[in-house]
Amino acid sequence: MGTNLSSPEGLANNPEHLARLQRNETPFRLLTVRVMRARNIHKADTLTESDCYVTLWLPTASSEIARTKTIPNCKDPVWNHAFCYRIDSRVKNIIQMKIWDEDYITKDDELFSLCFDVAKLRIEQTSRVSFKLDPQTNEELDVEFTLQTIPHRPENIITNGTLVSREISCLEVQVDIGKLKQEYTQGDLILTIKGSYEETQKISMAPDSSLSNRNSIEFHCIKNNQSCLEVILPKKTLWSKLTSCTERARSNASVTLPLTELPIHEKISIGEDKTFDLHVKARDWQRGLDVRLSSDLCVEEQNFLSKRRKYVAAAVKKVLQLNAELQDDEVGLSSERGGNHIILPLLLLFVGSLLLAVPVPQVPVVAIMTTGGGTRSFTAMYGSLLGLQKLNLLDCITYITGLSGTTWTMAKLYEDADWSQKYLEEPINEARKQVTKSKFSCFSKDRLKYYYNELEQRTKEGYNTSFIDLWGLVIESMIHDKKDNHILSDQQAAVTEGQNPFPIYLGINLKSNYSAQDFREWLEFTPYEVGSFKYGAFIRSEDFGSEYFMGRRMKKLPESRICFMQGTWSSIFSFDFMFFWNMANSSEDFWHNWTRDRIQDIDDSLLPSPLDIKTHLVVPQGQLSSTLRDVLTGRPTMAEYPNFLKGFQLHDDYLGSEAFSAWKDSVLDSQPNRLMETVETALSVVDSGFFINTSFPPLLRPQRKVDIILHLNYSGGSQTWNLDQFAAYVSELEIPFPKTELSEEDRKNLKECYVFEDQDDVAAPIVLFFPLTNDTFKKYKAPGVERSPADMEGGNIDVSGYFSPFSTSQIAFSEENFDRLVKMTDYNILNNKDKILEAMRAVVERKKQQKSQSLGCTF
Incomplete structure (x- = not known):
């Protein structure tokens, strides 16, 4: 913590x-x-x-x-x-x-x-x-x-x-309601402490108000902040003809009391004729943190990895036909290395704790990375997973990441706690039924009434509902026949024994008045936690949506049903004009002149230290620029959730923090006050496709030690654009990643699989790129099995053309097209079995060499 x-x-x-x-x-x-x-x-x-x-x-x-x-x-x-x-x-x-x-x-x-x-x-x-x-x-x-x-x-x-969590003081304000009601019969007594969790609280003077009998209010404040208690007395509404203007002005008077000067535990008399008594007491609030402040993986995920490695080790040994067992995270020497049984204990005593400090992992960590694409990606992912299952490779996978449409696939699969241990024919048939059904039923009178009732219930639970929540309910109707009561934390049952790959869903947090190119922060969602790896801050998945202050959970809200999360992860209605401009034009200079703050560093004649931030000057935009910026960066709607980072402050050396530095990619990252403003506001979570249509980032966290990534691309249009974008992005951040160079010929005529590897940097994962392409599937119905002349139509499938039946806007496919897309993505995996196995064999060999080197260095 x-x-x-x-x-x-x-x-x-x-x-x-x-x-x-x-x-x-x-x-x-x-x-x-x-x-x-x-x-x-x-x-x-x-x-x-x-x-x-x-x-x-x-x-x-x-x-x-x-x-x-x-x-x-x-x-x-x-x-x-x-x-x-x-x-x-x-x-x-x-x-x-x-x-x-x-x-x-x-x-x-x-x-x-x-x-x-x-x-x-x-x-x-x-x-x-x-x-x-x-x-x-x-x-x-x-x-x-x-x-x-x-x-x-x-x-x-x-x-x-x-991030820094400060101590909190609980300030109890007791109000003498009796004296107050003698003078005020209606209106509200308003008490405000800026910077506190509660900010403003009211006591109604109305006799029938449930709040009118309250005589004690609590505020939670940062212990050593300079705060003030502002008290605004109710307005008087019953005036006699003799009431003077002076009395009227005084009737809505306010009093500001610096908390550092309050006579704690004593009575304060305020109001007209000092007839209104206020008692203020402060105490330290000893509650511990509910936000996990660490860049390490949570204990539950670490336990999962320990159990999953057993599945992976057995599966890798089988598919690679290895003679020896792959060792888990061994330490020191093992008896498998041979040698005299009398000498070995002496050697262990000789090297002692040095050997115990040498981790020797041999089991490769293989991950599946998917991209979004609506119903197309929902469907295509089933085919890819089926191909991996046929090759006995599903048990070799440790992680699966998704965004947008592939989160629909993942959420459906993880309803079954043992889905990867069963043949995928049944879930594919269920998906076929849902994709091919008429979507008019999603907008029937009964469904619209259902949507209204669900949104009303969500509001009662304390959530701020938006059009994105309605979209989530529509998604539920598109891929389910009835209400889906599953929640994200339910998926813990599917990973608790390591029986399935670990699912990670990805979204990004945006800031109003900024395009996704200027400001975005990655958020990952797992069955155990939701968090930001840039800040190293995580909360339990069942608490996402609850209210936090300074790392403490202040108000518990029920966990959102998975459909509302799917609406958030695939919020296709959260676009802004800058999104379309960046898709159509790579030059951003003109628009940045209108949408970026004009900031310049200036000399303050003081000697800087390594931790200091340069003094900078912000020149305010004119009215025209401000209006145009609102137009360019305005979004129709976004899903907003309480920010679990609220109240946190930034450490003096936050820019030197390893985790923060790795993902420091925003125009605001060197402006601490603006970042603190951001964490005070709600999380505006959208589909990460509004920045880059990829779910790579969680897999590049060094704590996950991912060796191989199967990049399953389901985006429409250019199949290489998102890969090029992400490769340039991580290159700028200096995050280990292989170069993804393709020839012009390959870009025009994409093959089914490309392997990218950085031989000079073992920290960079091997990436196998599977574009959504119809290459040899046109001539072969199975690897090595040519199509007959009568079957050639089965391979005639347009997956990325302008008039493709699989465009992102299509929410329903014909049965024939559903089957074709599943068969093609299944085939593309099967036809590249050798490349997958070759990459796995290379990683296993590399790990063996690292083991030998580490043991040699120990001696």
Whole structure:
């Protein structure tokens, strides 16, 4: 569950923190920011000089946005206004300063936005920085920073090197309802603590309200944040003719109470004539984390791997016709190496713990990677799996990943806890029945009523429903005859003994006002966990959709039925204009000029350290650019779920975290405040095909140690485009992956299988690429068995043409076309048996060599 920096294990994993404690240093600092002045601020309005003020936002210390006073009609405003923050140096503290031009009629104009890394400051020193806002016009902002050590405020953090979980305080606010109702007979008493889990809570004064009898409210807040309790009294609605304007204004009064100054355990009298009593008490909230902070595989998946290796070892030995058994994760020497039985124990004693530290895996990890494609991919995947089963290779597979239409196939198969141990004829016949049936029944009056009732029930459960949920119900109707009550966590029964490959479903989290090319974060869904491997944060699959704060589950929602998840994983209605532009044109420069933030690094004259983020200036977009950006990146609908990362802060060295660095691919990854904004908002989960139609990423996590990937491509149109996209993507991230070069001739006339291998990098998996192509199947009905003249029509199948009967828009196939597609994908696997076995044999041999080398190095 991450590293607890108060524990011996946490100290061992964080030498810097250990050294700090040995020096009796506290991680807490007092930061004083004095906004001095600005120079040469150009007019935002045509007729008058700017009326400038500055706002400051430091989200790791306070959720409040502070501001200076406004200096009217002045291009060289002087504020000399100081702000103080109590910060924790273990998190990444970025202070954002914005210069605004105040307008009394229209919205205030944002002139400049600066982001400054507090880690650049030196303790017990004052640094005055002149920020060059625009060198051409000599616009500048002078700010003075002072960083001081303050007395230690005990707080244990838990971190995985990327995210930081802070301690939580539970604040209990007791309200004297009796006194309150003497003066207010209706309306709401509103209490707000920004940055808390609850944010805002209300107590109704209406006599018949179920909330009117509440006299105690709890808020959960970050323990050492600078927070305020804002109390807004109810409005008075019964006015006498003698009521003065002053009394009316006071009747909707608000009171803001800094929590650091509250007389805890004492009564506070507020309101008119101080007749309203408020009692505020705080206590530490000792609840542990419900989010697993680690990049390692969960215990359940590790247990699965241990059991699955036994199936794989036996299957690989059989298909490769090996004489000796493949060893599991052995350590040290085995008796199979021969030698004197008296000498062996002496050798083991001699090398001792060194030998015990040498892992020697021999069993290859083979994975199936599928792509999306609606009903086409749903159907084609059955044929590929059938081919693997005929070759006795299904038991050689450890992982299966899917997205979009192949998640329909996977979810159907994993309803049966022993599906891969049975012949696939029965599930294929069931799929044939569902694909070929008329889809008009999915929109009958009874089905529409069913959809309405299900969406209403989902709303009652606490979910925010959208069109994507309706789409999930339509998918359910398309591939089932009745309501499907299965949930993702039910699939644990299919992997608990290692009897089937481990299923991983893939989606991406997007951010509003950003295209998928600019911002996306991979999310993987397994029977045990849902999580982000970029952040190293995972929750139990049955808790996805529940509400979290700072790693604690705050509100439990029922687990979503699998159909709603399928709607999310294949949300074909979440497109934006940029998606279609990127499909049609590889040049993105023009559109990025309109959809990307204009950010530039600027010099702040301070000596940087390796952990510091450069100071950068964000130039706000104009109204035209902002409007066009909304149009280009706007999406009709997306599935939104509570973000289980809510409340987390980023570690001071998060950019150096191995897991985060591996998947750092977003324009916001070097902007911690924007990332924190993202985790505060809901997860907007869509089909990962809106970025790249592939489910590769979970298989490239080094913890899974995948040796061979069977890339089963079911996309429409170009069969190589997604592979080219992904190869370029991982190359930029420097993730081990083989080069996927194809000749122009091959691209024009695709064969059934290509093998890609990086001989120089054993960390890169061997990839066998199976495009959806009709190559030799046109002439052969089975490997080596030519078609008769009467059977030639059976091989005449157009799988990727513009008028193909298998286009993504087709939601139903004829029986004949269903059979053809299944037979073709089955054949393409069978016809390339030798290439699959050759790759497996190469991996087994490579592992044997690694074993010999590791044992040799040990001695």
